[in-house]
Amino acid sequence: xxxxxxxxxxxxxxxxxxxxxxxxxxxxxxxxxxxxxxxxxxxxxxxxxxxxxxxxxxxxxxxxxxxxxxxxxxxxxxxxxxxxxxxxxxxxxxxxxxxxxxxxxxxxxxxxxxxxxxxxxxxxxxxxxxxxxxxxxxxxxxxxxxxxxxxxxxxxxxxxxxxxxxxxxxxxxxxxxxxxxxxxxxxxxxxxxxxxxxxxxxxxxxxxxxxxxxxxxxxxxxxxxxxxxxxxxxxxxxxxxxxxxxxxxxxxxxxxxxx
Numbered sequence: 001x002x003x004x005x006x007x008x009x010x011x012x013x014x015x016x017x018x019x020x021x022x023x024x025x026x027x028x029x030x031x032x033x034x035x036x037x038x039x040x041x042x043x044x045x046x047x048x049x050x051x052x053x054x055x056x057x058x059x060x061x062x063x064x065x066x067x068x069x070x071x072x073x074x075x076x077x078x079x080x081x082x083x084x085x086x087x088x089x090x091x092x093x094x095x096x097x098x099x100x101x102x103x104x105x106x107x108x109x110x111x112x113x114x115x116x117x118x119x120x121x122x123x124x125x126x127x128x129x130x131x132x133x134x135x136x137x138x139x140x141x142x143x144x145x146x147x148x149x150x151x152x153x154x155x156x157x158x159x160x161x162x163x164x165x166x167x168x169x170x171x172x173x174x175x176x177x178x179x180x181x182x183x184x185x186x187x188x189x190x191x192x193x194x195x196x197x198x199x200x201x202x203x204x205x206x207x208x209x210x211x212x213x214x215x216x217x218x219x220x221x222x223x224x225x226x227x228x229x230x231x232x233x234x235x236x237x238x239x240x241x242x243x244x245x246x247x248x249x250x251x252x253x254x255x256x257x258x259x
Contacts, residue, residue, distance in 0.1 A: 016092040019055045020092065024100035028104055031116040045171045045174060049168075056158075066089055069210075072090055077210070079234050081234070118179070119197070120198055120201065128198065180205070
């Protein structure tokens with residue numbers, strides 16, 4: 001109820017909606033523009049990475065700029081957000097992706113039939129799940145590692161590091177799966193085109209990869225068992241003190257910058 005009554009919480013949900021709308025519009029617009037041009041894969045990879053880096057820098061202090069259900073699920077598995085916030089974020093992300101895809105569907109040239117729909121290319125669905133899982137694993141691992149509150153050695157830009165991780169994932173996976181690593185990014189075009197062929201691959205792979213990255217980091221690579229009871233309370237009811245029922249902002253809600 002503390003989060004539900006908080007204006008800051010709903011501003012964070014709105015930030016996820018606005019951020020996802022901008023992210024999908026910018027990145028998919030780059031993907032469907034001259035798709036057969038030389039260096040298209042590099043262009044698309046840079047567009048996705050730069051869009052995430054820019055929006056993480058712009059919205060990180062409001063919502064954490066997850067902009068990806070797999071990242072949100074990873075943060076939930078890491079007990080950094082509540083279940084209620086995770087559900088609200090995912091709904092906002094799906095709505096933002098659908099809205100941006102609808103805008104692009106109406107704005108695209110008549111000669112363009114594409115809408116950035118992810119498709120498997122020469123691989124089986126099970127292979128696609130594996131590729132999506134590993135590509136998302138490195139992304140969520142990067143997000144959790146660069147935003148670890150205990151670190152004092154992160155002197156660069158966390159949003160830029162996350163953007164480069166998104167770019168890297170695309171460079172690796174775009175030739176095989178179109179590189180989803182973000183279920184909401186896949187959902188928007190599929191929803192507008194009503195084409196859900198192999199759609200489950202782009203949910204199972206990234207979501208499993210996000211959870212795996214959170215568990216591996218928290219319990220194997222950089223264990224933090226001492227605050228486990230506190231993290232479980234966050235999972236149920238949200239961080240204590242982060243949200244004011246009267247709507248006051250608190251900079252401590254930022255998750256996309258080193259603390």
